[in-house]
Amino acid sequence: MPPHARGPVRPAALVLDALDTLFPLGPLEWRFREAGIPRVLMTRWCDHLLRDAFALSLLGGERTFEDVARGSLRDITGNQIAPGAEDAIIDGLARLEPRREAASALEAAHARGVRAAVLGHGDGEHVRLLLERSGLPLEPLAGGGGPAAWKPAREPYLAAARELGVPPERLGLVTAHGWDAAGGRRAGLVTGWSAHLEGRFPSVFPSPDVEGRDLAQTVERLLDLPEPA
Template sequence: MTAAPSPASAPRRPAAIAFDVLDTLFPLAPLEWRFRAAGIPRVLMTRWSDHMLRDAFALTLLDGRHTFEDVARGALRDITGHQIAPAAEDAIIEGMAELTARREAADALTAARGAGLRVVTLGNGDDGPTAALMARSGLEALVDGVLSCAAPHSWKPSSTPYLAAAEALEVEPGRLALVTAHGWDVAGGSRAGLVTGWSAQLEGRFPSVFPPPDVSGRDLVEVVDGLLALP
């Protein structure tokens, strides 16, 4: 676990934490068998995920008003040359509502709540499906709310969702921490003035093109512990 001071000022112990959802609390890897069942090569699953991010980032720049499901379905059609059967497409999308949380997710959320911090989720997905996913996984009782980018009509890493989350929690951006497994998400949160925590579970090494996070760890528990240890 490492901590690095922000270029502007040293990070402070947060009053609230926002956890990213997909590939942070909930790995997408279990969807692999649904891709196999649909006859889609395994390698295209990563391409699908990257394609979704690409389109989400583009929509942010273009002020596009589409749901996360729109983007996910569009990416599936694009990577398969629009050859995917409707039933297979539905099976993959429905599988996103049945993802399993990381083994340490509950412990990380519990540690944050136990330290007196308010805890929410902040993903690029729509709030309804995310709330259902949290309920199904048993994590719903461990958070104070499910926030999404639907309300401000802007996708991360635009500053708008991060600042909207701080406003909803009634804290200054510098007292809100973001916990995520995505380097681009860290960059967005940092630019918005949030304290940033990065978990190495997905990327292994933090992307060199972005400024480093305030706290990093091997998993979500280490990241939360690092945030709680800040002065």
């Protein structure tokens, strides 16, 4: 029977995506300006980073998240970025602040006895640093067991379910990225998409199990799903 053939059920644990879901990337803009890089190239950098991450999810390339982030910076600047400026932008990735409703969303999950963790890209080291500085009560996960595993391949989602000790159909994914929700759905997870980044769910992917205007509403709607029979 395919996943959720009888309808999704309330997850026993949650994994939340990190960048632009929990932690907005907007504050990095001033670091780009300080480096003399036009603001428009920040969006190009994000797209380039995701492009290469998606390729690595197919190729199984042994690269860390930092490798890909630095490589993308060099590519979009024609290898003209100064080493100090590159370091400043990468350092900024570990100093991002969480969205203002993140704490209340997590409190709601914990009040219902639902464990919550973060599933980022690649090796997950940048997520560990973000969580240490943010103080959010979340666990970093390895992202599939090593730098060769990248979302939206199935293995990172399935590895998260194994690490949290729940079957995939009882693991809820909270993300602001349509492609991430599609990857989680293909792996059999219960998917929750927050509209705060994209505004409208991408039409090329199957709809997520729940949608919300922000993290708090998305988590609330996952928690309001029916208990398994």
